[in-house]
Amino acid sequence: MKKRRSSKTTIILYLAPAVILFVMFILYPVINTIYLSFNSWKGIYGSPVNFVGLTNYKQVLQNNAFWKSLLNSFFFMVGGFCVLMPLSFGLALIITSKLRGTKFMKTAFFMPVMLSTTAVALMWVYILNPSYGALNELLRALHLDGLAKDWLSTPGLNIWSVVLVNEWMYAGYNMLIFAAGLVSIPGDIYEAAEIDGCTGFKRLRYISIPLSKESFKIFSILCVTGCLKAFDLVWAMTKGGPNHTSEVPASLLYNEAFTYKFFGKSSAIGVLLLILGVTLSILVNRLLRREEE
């Protein structure tokens, strides 16, 4: 019988690549970010790092742009619950119904999420262009000139344009989550309901929605934890501007570091983002997953 490698060596050998990558690219950077957040640094390798205590945090928390960026993240969440959720659920109802062509629709509805976020963002940037963009052209053709706006440069409007493009992109993806819930509802429940005269909207109200509770939970978890991670779409569409009006925390962090070279301040944003992100994840998971037991 061949001699076996001791189990301990195997454990270390097999775990090593994963642990090394984790420590190098996640754990160490996180610790380093926390360290940098208490220092002032210009970001050039070898340039001095000066301890400044809580100054960075003070500056960030007193900065209107930071609070605005948090508000914008909140808008991503609001958009998620008020637009994306009903839309995806509606699409899920359509593709699980007995209509013709549902297979094609399912494939089409889901497609946007496959395209890279940057490509989606750029397609919409040009569609939303104020002078020759397709949306304004359509509005003008319908004699709704008053509604033709500069979608991505008007403060207050720009973030919602980005949020809606986000919903466009992810509607089909979330549709699948709801559709998976809907098809798992046993058919005899619907039959029994039909005998009792429960059809149409009533059926939706008393059967489909309550029995999709699990899907709504999954959606909520993804929506809440996802809203802080928004970056790609914002960056590719507006770069957070004009004048920080469409900034989200991640884009603010990027701008502070790589545009303005305030690496300490940027790290402080990073730490706040980290605390917020992990707390939200744990909170929303606890809140929604506990009920299951």
Next chain:
Amino acid sequence: MKRKIGKAFIYLFAIFWTVMTIFPLFITFFNSVKDNKGITLGMFTWPEEFMWSNYTQAFEAAHILQAVGNSMFFAITSTLLTIVIGMLAAYILSRKVFKGRGIVYTMFLIGVMVPIHCTIIPISSMATQVHGKNQSWFLILVYTAFALSQAIFLFTGYLNGVSRELDEAAVIDGCRDRQILFRVLMPVCMPIISTEAILAFIAGYGELIFGMILMSDQNKYTVARAMLTFTGGYKVSLGPIFACIIVAVVPMIIIYILFHEKVQEGMLTGAIKG
């Protein structure tokens, strides 16, 4: 009667959203073969003549084909690495009892929650220190590291559901750990492996932020970076920009059309379990 109106409404909405999803792609395509005059006249108008030269310009000025190739390479290699490294770790976490197992597992679990954006500054300066800027291997390792936590989480969960009798039988047949993992368990885990492969590949191909901070050499640009640089410049011709976007999305559309059922299934599993 009421029912018919309801049905008609549902049909209308279904058609509306189908048009909504496909239309932006069509508009982008039609404008990619127009000149500036044609575009500014109106994005909706049919191109008077198809200017395929816009594509040549996109290839030559934006190096978009090279960028697509780069992103494909980064995405594929990091996906393969994620699967191998993830399976090695998941095998240990699921099958071996040792001190610190809980800690290691919790560590990866937290890894899923860490927002990647708060790691960009240290990773950028680390790249400078180890000469990893503009190096494919560094970017691939970064992609792998960020896909890994989720992979380990999914793989371990799946392996825990695979009967241990399988391993025991293999041990009796004289298999070692390596053979148990790669010959016996890996084939059984194919469904979850393909799920993770899809997730990691899509994420890798479209990735933006690390491509932006780590690659400044145009020959190493990722698709996202190449598109943004090209559109961000003070270019006067719009057609090539649209051509660029079309070239960037075509590979994903082809992959999607070929494997759409598998992709949908994979993304769904990723969403529900992740």
